[in-house]
Amino acid sequence: MPDEKKFRVTASALFLRSEPVVDRETRIALLPNGQVATKLGEADDPSWWRVSTNHDGQEIEGYVAHRYLAPLTPPGVKGIDVSYHQGAIDWSRVAATDVSFAFIRATYGVSQDKRIDENWRAARETGLLCGAYHFFRNGKDPQAQADAFLNAFASGGYGAGDLPPVIDVEENLRYDPPLTDIAAYIAGVALWIGAVKKALGKTPIIYTLDSYWRELGNPDGFSQNPLWNVDLSPGHITLPNGWSDYTFLQYSFTGDVDGIDTKVDMDEFNGSLDDLKALAG
Numbered sequence: 001m002p003d004e005k006k007f008r009v010t011a012s013a014l015f016l017r018s019e020p021v022v023d024r025e026t027r028i029a030l031l032p033n034g035q036v037a038t039k040l041g042e043a044d045d046p047s048w049w050r051v052s053t054n055h056d057g058q059e060i061e062g063y064v065a066h067r068y069l070a071p072l073t074p075p076g077v078k079g080i081d082v083s084y085h086q087g088a089i090d091w092s093r094v095a096a097t098d099v100s101f102a103f104i105r106a107t108y109g110v111s112q113d114k115r116i117d118e119n120w121r122a123a124r125e126t127g128l129l130c131g132a133y134h135f136f137r138n139g140k141d142p143q144a145q146a147d148a149f150l151n152a153f154a155s156g157g158y159g160a161g162d163l164p165p166v167i168d169v170e171e172n173l174r175y176d177p178p179l180t181d182i183a184a185y186i187a188g189v190a191l192w193i194g195a196v197k198k199a200l201g202k203t204p205i206i207y208t209l210d211s212y213w214r215e216l217g218n219p220d221g222f223s224q225n226p227l228w229n230v231d232l233s234p235g236h237i238t239l240p241n242g243w244s245d246y247t248f249l250q251y252s253f254t255g256d257v258d259g260i261d262t263k264v265d266m267d268e269f270n271g272s273l274d275d276l277k278a279l280a281g
């Protein structure tokens with residue numbers, strides 16, 4: 001039986017070839033980044049896979065260099081992200097599901113999340129791997145935002161065994177002023193990252209999506225930060241410019257998890273559980 005596992009193209013583009021040979025004559029089709037392909041088997045040279053994929057409405061087969069492919073979904077390490085909007089959470093019930101990690105909102109601009117204390121304490125007590133995130137707001141002092149985030153853990157602490165902190169970089173037009181000074185906004189994001197990294201000794205993760213990152217002009221200098229990518233499109237994951245892959249993927253806003261009475265954001269870690277534990281340190 002062929003190994004019918006689905007993968008996605010991670011290169012900017014990848015040629016599907018009639019033979020496992022790099023030659024102009026072997027080109028069948030050009031597959032874009034994110035294109036889904038099904039592995040049918042390996043060539044005699046194991047660096048090449050035979051795959052099938054949909055091209056212009058037709059299913060076609062050929063060979064690709066598999067180093068430019070990645071699993072369509074991460075290996076299955078499932079997680080959630082929550083805020084006070086989820087209400088009271090029964091974390092012991094959450095931990096009894098297939099959820100392995102949780103990101104908990106700590107701050108929104110310069111304000112603490114209403115449930116950060118209880119969520120942070122209770123989630124960690126269950127043994128879930130936990131990290132916290134900050135919603136970065138335009139028009140609020142970035143140093144004050146960093147201070148607010150760090151102060152949110154004055155009683156519970158943040159350190160070894162916790163996932164890296166996260167800065168949530170997305171539009172918030174309903175509550176924040178229009179983004180008229182992009183350079184200042186980006187500088188503020190960088191300031192927050194630097195301040196939090198210095199205080200906690202962990203490189204912050206950036207949560208964002210391709211469309212907003214492009215609105216910011218695809219800023220340079222952030223590729224060293226792990227990416228938490230937002231993409232709800234099945235089978236075609238689009239990465240923001242500057243990253244070749246993601247560390248976390250938010251794939252749904254409407255998950256159902258035992259112990260949580262509302263819909264909840266669903267996430268996956270792009271690696272094994274051991275890799276996730278190593279990231280927590």
